[in-house]
Amino acid sequence: MTPGSNIPLSAARVAVDVSAPVRLDVSGLLLTAHGKVRSDDDFIFYNQPSGPGVTYRSGGGTASDAITVDTAAVPADIERIVVTASPDAAGQTFQGIEPTATIRDAATGAVLATFTPPRLGAETALVVVEVYRRGGAWKARAVGQGYANGLAGIATDFGVTVEEAPATPPAPEPQPRSQPPVAQSASSTAPPERARAGATPPPAAPPAAPPASGKINLDKGRVSLQKNQTVSLVKGGRPLLSQVKMGLGWEPAYRGKDIDLDASVIAYGPQRNHLDSCYFGKLTILGGAIRHSGDNLTGEGAGDDEVITVDLGRLPADATGLVFTVNSFSGQKFTQVAKAYCRLLDAATGEELVRFDLTSAEPQTGVMMCKLIRQFSGEWEMTAMGSFVKARTVRDMVRPSAAAL
Known part of the structure; x- marks a missing residue:
């Protein structure tokens, strides 16, 4: 499970x-x-x-x-x-x-x-x-x-x-x-x-929780996540929306060479079983519920470099976990990348709901940016990950992403 x-x-x-x-x-x-x-x-x-x-x-x-x-x-x-x-x-x-x-x-x-x-x-x-x-x-x-x-x-x-x-x-x-x-x-x-x-809590405060832990919601508007922090896609007690866009962006660091990064989403079932992967080589999966915008070979330009649209309402019942990943297909390390981020948008209005900026990097070729987990109530939660692995393709990301769910 x-x-x-x-x-x-x-x-x-x-x-x-x-x-x-x-x-x-x-x-x-x-x-x-x-x-x-x-x-x-x-x-x-x-x-x-x-x-x-x-x-x-x-x-x-x-x-x-x-x-x-x-x-x-x-x-x-x-x-x-x-x-x-x-x-x-x-x-x-x-x-x-x-x-x-x-x-x-x-x-x-x-x-x-x-x-x-x-x-x-x-x-x-x-x-x-x-x-x-x-x-x-x-x-x-x-x-x-x-x-x-x-x-x-x-x-x-x-x-x-x-x-x-x-x-x-x-x-x-x-x-x-x-x-x-x-x-x-x-x-x-x-x-x-x-x-x-039912007793009154004692005045002494409990030990502090680790930084960036805990769960928040969207009641107060846009959320900026820290690593390992989770946001519930609920506002006012109700699921906020059924269709979202995940935008991922990056820039070459220190005026470096163009870097070919690839954004992907990997779908899993309840037993962490791999259902399918959406990436530049397979732009639509799960009956069209997940769609990829296409490959960006350089990271050039402002805004999102690659966008993945997820129709949460159309996902099959056995799709309970999605992991959004970025790979360096050209083999350059993420220490050569600047301003890597992912953000969740309302697909209907384009409103940015959640943002996660990757402020530190490791000399690896793959990173798990975030994950979406379906709760038993049908609601979805997003957790910022920022976990680096040695992986140049989405196929290499399947096993570590399953372990991270």
């Missing part, structure tokens, strides 16, 4: 286990239609291993922890169950760690889907997948949303506020497991962290 993709569940009971090279703490939260827990009882983890329709299973340090969802037993006012993970070691991030969620039929153990969130770094906690109800049927969606402030950040997002207790002297014996937020009453003995639903 890729971020934002979903699958229908063929089993009434499913288990979601999350594995990684290090030990992880896995939790589940039951959320209403408002995206919040009803009470502390809806937070399921190793100190509170069961709730209505949802249970936690420990891997005992030798196997992966898992959350099992019995969809037939989930209360009617619960719309989704999110499965979270965080490294067991306090303060450890997901840098260099690739957690993989496996969704199984809980009765037979058969694998229904797997998901590995891409491009993790400073995150210390992660919403990995969610099991949700739509129109009386149950589905699973790949999420991969990271938090730099650990389980406290996830708890805050879903209505469980974490209060830090006063510091206590270290215990004579080390604890074998780091403690996530613990749901208990105010009269109980306070653990290192105490979680309560």
Whole structure:
């Protein structure tokens, strides 16, 4: 699965286990239609291993922890169950760690889907997948949303506020497991962290998120993205448009020679499977839903050097991810390119909606500029990438772009 993709569940009971090279703490939260827990009882983890329709299973340090969802037993006012993970070691991030969620039929153990969130770094906690109800049927969606402030950040997002207790002297014996937020009453003995639903957040600010992270929308007009930042193509709560143009431009650096760069878009399915590529050698793909303006051999002139039009409304249902790339067909490195950018425009009005300027370059011949991901709701999100690879043709970009989804 890729971020934002979903699958229908063929089993009434499913288990979601999350594995990684290090030990992880896995939790589940039951959320209403408002995206919040009803009470502390809806937070399921190793100190509170069961709730209505949802249970936690420990891997005992030798196997992966898992959350099992019995969809037939989930209360009617619960719309989704999110499965979270965080490294067991306090303060450890997901840098260099690739957690993989496996969704199984809980009765037979058969694998229904797997998901590995891409491009993790400073995150210390992660919403990995969610099991949700739509129109009386149950589905699973790949999420991969990271938090730099650990389980406290996830708890805050879903209505469980974490209060830090006063510091206590270290215990004579080390604890074998780091403690996530613990749901208990105010009269109980306070653990290192105490979680309560609906409490007022403490005044202390959480650790700062990594730069250029987070998700924004178009409510305030044109957006200038930074690397790794995501914009939702929604304005006023509604999808903004169905047809967009992606303009890509560049200039030779330091009065250098003309550079033949080629803009392309690579389309993928829910399993990161390559559907097709649109580039100067194939100007139309997916039944005309994606069209290329044609090749620019020099980068000369003002404005966009190459334009790719995407009719989001006409894309087939299995097209869930698009990666926009630029390659140096002539073999010159991107350190010889200046003012490389991509911008998203309303195809009907020509209005610029989103812009990403590539302010630094690497001595490579290919760059993934940005990606568009279809969410389970049908909305699309654009993420600025600016990731360089060794690739002179679009064919060389297919594999690294799939890995970046």
